[in-house]
Every structure is written in C-alpha cells, then in structure tokens.
Amino acid sequence: MVKVGVPRALSYYRYFPMWKTMLEGMGAQVVVSEPTGRVLLEEGVRHCLDDICVPVKLFFGHALSLKDKADAIFVSRVVSVEKGDSDTYTCPKLIGLPDMVKGSLDGLPPMLEFVMDVQNRSLKASVKSLAATLGVPPSSAKNAFESSLEVQARYESELLRGLAPGAAMSKVLPDGNGSRGSEEARDTSFHRDPLSIALVGHDYLVHDSFISHDLPSRLNKLGAKAVLMSEVPDSVIEKETARYPEISWSYEKELLGAASHFLGRPDIDGVMMVIGFACGPDSIIAEIIAREVRRPESPPLTTLVLDEHTGQAGVATRVEAFVELIRRSRNKR
Ligand code: SF4
Known part of the structure; x- marks a missing residue:
C-alpha cells in the first residue's frame, strides 16, 4: 500500500x-x-x-x-x-x-x-x-x-x-487526524462576564497552535469566547462583500465579509484580525477593513501580525491588552 x-x-x-x-x-x-x-x-x-x-x-x-x-x-x-x-x-x-x-x-x-x-x-x-x-x-x-x-x-x-x-x-473522520488545541477553546462558563471575540484570519494561521501561540485557548483563559469565521455561512459573506468594491482573491473576500459581519453584530465585543507578516493580500484587506468596513459604532478592532519571530510574550501582551480594553469600555457603558 x-x-x-x-x-x-x-x-x-x-x-x-x-x-x-x-x-x-x-x-x-x-x-x-x-x-x-x-x-x-x-x-x-x-x-x-x-x-x-x-x-x-x-x-x-x-x-x-x-x-x-x-x-x-x-x-x-x-x-x-x-x-x-x-x-x-x-x-x-x-x-x-x-x-x-x-x-x-x-x-x-x-x-x-x-x-x-x-x-x-x-x-x-x-x-x-x-x-x-x-x-x-x-x-x-x-x-x-x-x-x-x-x-x-x-x-x-x-x-x-x-x-x-x-x-x-x-x-x-473515523480516526480524526485533526490539529489539536483550538477545539478546547470554547468553554468560558467559569468566567462571570464572558466576552465574545471574533477571530478573522486564515485557518492555517489561527488554528496552528504553535504559530498562533494557542490564540483561541488564550482568549478562553481570559474569559473570552473565540468566535470563528468558519461559522459565517457563504450566503452572509456574499451579502456583506457585495457592499464593497470587488476583490479578486476568494479567501480575502471571506476575511472582508466575515469582518464586516462581525463588526455589525451586537453580540460581538471585539474583532481580532490575524494576519501573516509578508502576506500581500492580507495586508491590503486589513487596511480596507480598518478604513472602510469599521464603523463608529463597531466593536473594537485590532490586528495581530504573526511570523516566525513572533514570541509568546508578544502575543500574550497584545491579547491581554485587547481583552482588558474591551472589558473596561464595557464597564463604562
Ligand atoms: S501570501 Fe497570504 S494568503 Fe497567500 S499563502 Fe501566504 S498568508 Fe496565505
């Protein structure tokens, strides 16, 4: 065989x-x-x-x-x-x-x-x-x-x-073979005030636990549920992207549509773009999202850039600061 x-x-x-x-x-x-x-x-x-x-x-x-x-x-x-x-x-x-x-x-x-x-x-x-x-x-x-x-x-x-x-x-699949890590990131029940943070990024970045430094689990430990863009149906992506100039890259269109959807959803407390350093398409789409998709009433948006030099401490600091910012602004409301 x-x-x-x-x-x-x-x-x-x-x-x-x-x-x-x-x-x-x-x-x-x-x-x-x-x-x-x-x-x-x-x-x-x-x-x-x-x-x-x-x-x-x-x-x-x-x-x-x-x-x-x-x-x-x-x-x-x-x-x-x-x-x-x-x-x-x-x-x-x-x-x-x-x-x-x-x-x-x-x-x-x-x-x-x-x-x-x-x-x-x-x-x-x-x-x-x-x-x-x-x-x-x-x-x-x-x-x-x-x-x-x-x-x-x-x-x-x-x-x-x-x-x-x-x-x-x-x-x-009968014998799995899936990647480990991200699926443990769903339980925020231990936290009194759980947040929902949408992750917008290619699944090969977000779900590679080593390169993303366990991002979904990290959010989970901070009392935030990671909402994944794969749960946004194609029909919603299509509807959202129709509002913007046409994009020729299919997977970037998904990022744009998902970000637009999450930034308009009242139950989402923050949106984190996860992009790869040296990725041309991602850097363009992240700019479009920050300048044209984000609305004054949108939840906070941040961008996490990952590459082989990104250290765990850097990711931890960015993620903790973002969660803290959302929590403080929520308490003020
Ligand atoms: S250039 Fe960007 S979109 Fe293309 S494979 Fe690399 S990270 Fe993915």
Whole structure:
C-alpha cells in the first residue's frame, strides 16, 4: 500500500477530510505530519526565501518532516474555488505551491499534485488524473470521489456549527487526524462576564497552535469566547462583500465579509484580525477593513501580525491588552 504524506499546513485545514477520504478510497495509506513545533518551523524557514509568508514556510517544514515517512507527498495547487461570472482566484502562493516545493526542497519523495481550479477544470477531472497516477481504476476513483464529497460536506457543516477544524475532523473522520488545541477553546462558563471575540484570519494561521501561540485557548483563559469565521455561512459573506468594491482573491473576500459581519453584530465585543507578516493580500484587506468596513459604532478592532519571530510574550501582551480594553469600555457603558 502506497503511503501518501499530507503536510499539516495551508489547505490541509480546509480540505483534509476530502483528501483523506479520497486517497484512502483509492487504496492509499495517509500519513499526516505532526503538529508544528520549533524544529519543524526552523527547517521550513531555512529552506524558504526570507520574504515568503510564514504559512508557506510552515508548509515547507511539514513537507520536509514527511521525507522518510511517506512514499509520496500530496501537494495541492488551489487556483480557484468559486464558479461565477467574475474571475476570482486564491493567492499566488497557493497557486504556485507545487512549483515552489519542487524548486526549493530536495530529496522529497515524488510529489502527488492535486489541482483545484473550479473555474477552468472540474474536480472530477483532477480526481481522475490523481487516480491515474496512483494506478487506480476509474470505477474505484469515482466511488472514492463521491465519498470524499460527502465527508467534506459533513466537515463543513461542523465548522458552520462553530467547531474548530481539529474538533470537526475528529467528528467526521473515523480516526480524526485533526490539529489539536483550538477545539478546547470554547468553554468560558467559569468566567462571570464572558466576552465574545471574533477571530478573522486564515485557518492555517489561527488554528496552528504553535504559530498562533494557542490564540483561541488564550482568549478562553481570559474569559473570552473565540468566535470563528468558519461559522459565517457563504450566503452572509456574499451579502456583506457585495457592499464593497470587488476583490479578486476568494479567501480575502471571506476575511472582508466575515469582518464586516462581525463588526455589525451586537453580540460581538471585539474583532481580532490575524494576519501573516509578508502576506500581500492580507495586508491590503486589513487596511480596507480598518478604513472602510469599521464603523463608529463597531466593536473594537485590532490586528495581530504573526511570523516566525513572533514570541509568546508578544502575543500574550497584545491579547491581554485587547481583552482588558474591551472589558473596561464595557464597564463604562
Ligand atoms: S494568503 Fe497570504 S498568508 Fe496565505 S499563502 Fe497567500 S501570501 Fe501566504
């Protein structure tokens, strides 16, 4: 049985239930890299150009950590995820990820590239070419694809219910394989005056406990419930983004729509943008949110920038100060 390594980074947080079900349905054994740690991050940083965002550096580290554990490494090329009249794409790093891996990392097992480009190519066609590479007959590939869509739909409904990716994966996959940490961040019952703080940021930043320094749990310990943007339905995102100039990056549109939604919700006490240093799309969208989306009556908004140099003390100070500011302004009302 071929062992396929899946790096626990980038699109893993969004699509792993689909990928795992599909690969296993094609007879592969799936091996996921361990959650991020210091050594893995340093390896990723060492093999990446300085001015690349930290999520890509993490991807490199995760891919390298699978070097001797898998016969092939699964790398997605996520080009477009929205079918529609307008041209929308993901970010250039997600589009060029297989090329960056090929160009920068030596000695990896062969790459299994999986293309997601719904504007130009059906997912079925991508599954067929993956099956052909694995030597799987079309009938098995078809069954694997159908099951994978069903598991992915269940995963997405768990996210909509407010579960973090790790907890949602544990619900829909027989042996879990989710990331640890964020799902523990939901109980604020011990606190007399719990706050609700919305986290607006890519799930590969917010839910990588190492790089976000356990952000959701940290808020929880301070008596604040972390409200995740994955619980905002697509229909709400669409409605919110229609109020602003068109954005061509699909995932940034989600950030904009979620921020606009949370900044107008009376039960949200504060909004924290979580962005990656050296991320062009994030820095533009964070500016638009701060200048154009935030209204005078909106709850407080802050931005937390994460990179490989961000220390735990820095995150702790920012988060504590934000929670304290919200609590004080609440007491004055
Ligand atoms: S959106 Fe930003 S953080 Fe995410 S992969 Fe692209 S450049 Fe990196």
